[in-house]
Amino acid sequence: MQRAEQRDEVEMLALMLLIRRFEERASQQYQAQKIGGFCHLYIGQEAVVVGAVAAVRDDDYIITAYRDHGHALARGTSPNACMAELFGKATGCCQGLGGSMHFFDKKNHMYGGHAIVGAHVPLAAGMAFASKYREEDRVTICFFGDGAINQGSFHEALNLIALYKLPVVLICENNLFAMGTSVKRSTSLKQIVDRAEGYDIPGDIVDGMNFREVRDKLSEIVTSIRKDPHPAFVEIRTYRYRGHSMSDPASYRTKDELEKYRLDDPIIRLRAQLTREGKLTNEQFDALDKKAKETALAAVKFAESSPELPVEKVYDYAYLNGPMEPGRPRPADLEQKRREGAPAPKAQS
Amino acid sequence: MREITYRQALNEALAEELERDPNVFLMGEEVAEYHGAYKVSQGLLERFGPKRVVDTPISENGFAGLGVGAAMVGLRPIIEFMTLSFSLVAFDQVVNNAPNMFMMSGGQFNIPITFRGPNGPAHQLGATHSHATESLYANAPGLKVCTPATPRDAKGLLKTAVRDDNPVLVLEAELLYSSKGMVEPPDAEVLIPLGQADVKREGSDVSIICYAQTVPLAIAVAAQLEEEDISAEIVDLRSIKPLDEATIFNSVSKTHRAVIVEQDRPFCGVGAEVCYRIQKNIFDQLDAPIMRVSQEDVPMPYNERLEKFVLPNADKLMAAVKKVCYA
Incomplete structure (x- = not known):
């Protein structure tokens, strides 16, 4: 029994290292202009999603906001597919059609990757509604940031979730800033968890820099929800080391504040716990870290050498089972005809 | 065939699809215990229970x-908006x-979801409750939009929408809920x-x-035109x-x-798109410039006389037809 737990914790530490090293590479590649659009890094917050994943079943539903690389990696999406998605390549987890903010992986029950703040909280309600409708004991884990709690969709969703007693764990990853606006400047509450009280949803506060605390609290909650479907709210206090996105120097906070949190790093903390307990040697840790770095670098190479989707494929992802308009050939059919040597029919627009 | 109302046709479509597929559920304001603000979901709660009619x-x-x-994980929701004017909040x-x-x-x-509800200006509801939303939604790639004008079209299009694997908006014509038409028997x-x-x-x-509420308007005008020896063909876009x-x-x-008559406002409207496609593809077939009849480009006034002035009407349509016919 103890062995399993020990193995799990080392695995989870390795996962946190993978996320950290993957994101460092992503940051470097963004600066090298290999990655487009916006890119929001999760560095510093790794214990939140890894703690959650350690507490739930593989078939539970996970949905999050736009700071989503860590969530996909934690859920089991391959680092290659994640990096290729950032590069916009066909081998990406969404074939390069979603990008950094829209990671989806149906096979691993990762339901996005949603970039309109708060707009995915109603989706989580719907996923949990479906579980209850089908009388399954699945739990939906919905992550969002402290910025989401002032959005209307969040409030409507919380009321619906509480009203229908839906099996959702609402996880507020409170990293103290919604972009550059501190919680103190955005939210009238003394503490975020009090939002839950307004909807009669039980709430807890957890230290998000402590993997074990996150995992243990969520295990307890998820076990209770499986027995009897109900919502729960957890404010997980964490910190992002980087700016809101790659273009943000984060001048709205002090170096001292950042250093304070860096000393409380979730990876260092779990490593220290495991080392103290004799479950991890320095050599083992170094090997894990080396492997994480190698995996991240290999992902970059994979992404660089991957192809992009051909442009005409865009028409295939507007609707399932096209063609959109009767009589109009699907672009894929046109391509097929071209390959067969027939002249392409003239499409009307 | 038997004669039923547009409302009853929608009700049959909902009942048949709920019956056919256990993944289908109906959700919205007042759809269950109140039987729908416009009574479209009359009797469905009693028949399918509160799990399916929510x-x-x-x-x-x-x-x-x-x-x-819910659609992301395989259910097929039918989401009712009490009116499409309220869908703007969503x-x-x-x-x-x-x-x-x-x-x-x-x-x-x-996302196999159906959004439905009454759409288009009704009668003296003022600016916030009189939206025709078809051009807004048709502008978004990935959505499908239909606008039934008869009971049979309402039933057939709603049933098809529920079975479609993409998001579909069924924009029902608020003023036509009580209109009657022939529809096949329920079986x-x-x-x-x-x-x-x-x-x-x-x-x-x-x-x-034309489409939706302008279909009966066009039919009435065509009868008047007949008396003046102008033979009008009516194309309902559906x-x-x-x-x-x-x-x-x-x-x-x-x-x-061609004259395009729409219930919507003119700017970037459905008629503009139809007009563009006609001139682009069959320009040589045209003997006259295409005319559009739509709302005036103003928020809807409450006053009855002013509202009538803003809406498309028989006089405006007659005038447009005569203009393209040089009559």
């Missing part, structure tokens, strides 16, 4: 999003979540494909292209998106003249 609080964004989430869910998911996820998540499956227009009246001198270009082009190639 009342919501007044939270359009919340329950529209709930529907999208615009982000309808326009930003439902139709984008398939592209963003690289084809992993299609005959009525399914009307999206993207098929219907020639509601054949004619040879001018094509009147679907705004996909748009049935072939039926439009065939009709206009025959009559060589």
